[in-house]
Amino acid sequence: MEIRKFQDTDVSAVVSLWHRCKLTVAWNDPLRDVDRKKKHQPELFLVGLINSRLIASVMGGYDGHRGWIYYLAVDPDYRQRGFGSLMIEEVEARIKKTGCAKINVMVRKSNQKIADFYFKHGYGTDEVSCLGKRLVADK
Numbered sequence: 290m291e292i293r294k295f296q297d298t299d300v301s302a303v304v305s306l307w308h309r310c311k312l313t314v315a316w317n318d319p320l321r322d323v324d325r326k327k328k329h330q331p332e333l334f335l336v337g338l339i340n341s342r343l344i345a346s347v348m349g350g351y352d353g354h355r356g357w358i359y360y361l362a363v364d365p366d367y368r369q370r371g372f373g374s375l376m377i378e379e380v381e382a383r384i385k386k387t388g389c390a391k392i393n394v395m396v397r398k399s400n401q402k403i404a405d406f407y408f409k410h411g412y413g414t415d416e417v418s419c420l421g422k423r424l425v426a427d428k
């Protein structure tokens with residue numbers, strides 16, 4: 290798998306991957322998420338390709354205190370072959386290079402089985418509640 294930075298021409302493939310991976314939710318517009326990311330650390334938005342087909346994505350960021358990972362996805366037809374691990378390892382290495390000391394990831398309560406994947410990659414459960422406040426309604 291080739292891992293490279295997201296390019297404008299990837300937009301429809303990446304959004305379709307997120308739909309296939311059930312990462313899109315009613316209150317988020319994936320196109321607006323892509324647009325926002327293009328303006329903020331776009332170098333940490335990565336895609337994975339096999340024979341030019343986009344099969345994986347991960348969106349990373351560092352806010353000066355913590356690193357964050359979003360939209361980690363591997364096409365269902367390509368799972369259990371280590372591609373998700375390659376994506377997370379690559380984005381972690383790139384986030385670390387920015388000077389970041391710790392990465393957080395939010396896993397939806399409805400998607401807890403994915404936590405095992407993160408545990409295998411050294412993540413632990415922090416005893417915190419994650420609170421959120423919407424500033425812009427996408428829809």
Ligand SMILES: CC(C)(COP(=O)(O)OP(=O)(O)OC[C@H]1O[C@@H](n2cnc3c(N)ncnc32)[C@H](O)[C@@H]1OP(=O)(O)O)[C@@H](O)C(=O)NCCC(=O)NCCS
Pocket residue numbers: 310312360361362363364367368369370371372373374375394395396397400403405406409
């Ligand atoms: C999470 C996700 C990205 C993992 O992708 P993946 O490519 O299947 O990941 P990997 O193959 O690296 O690892 C998955 C499993 O395959 C195993 N595996 C890795 N390489 C393997 C190989 N060569 N052969 C067989 N199994 C392998 C791993 O040990 C791991 O085992 P586990 O399921 O017991 O944890 C994928 O399941 C996904 O897109 N899920 C939907 C989106 C999602 O929920 N994202 C997270 C949002 S927080």
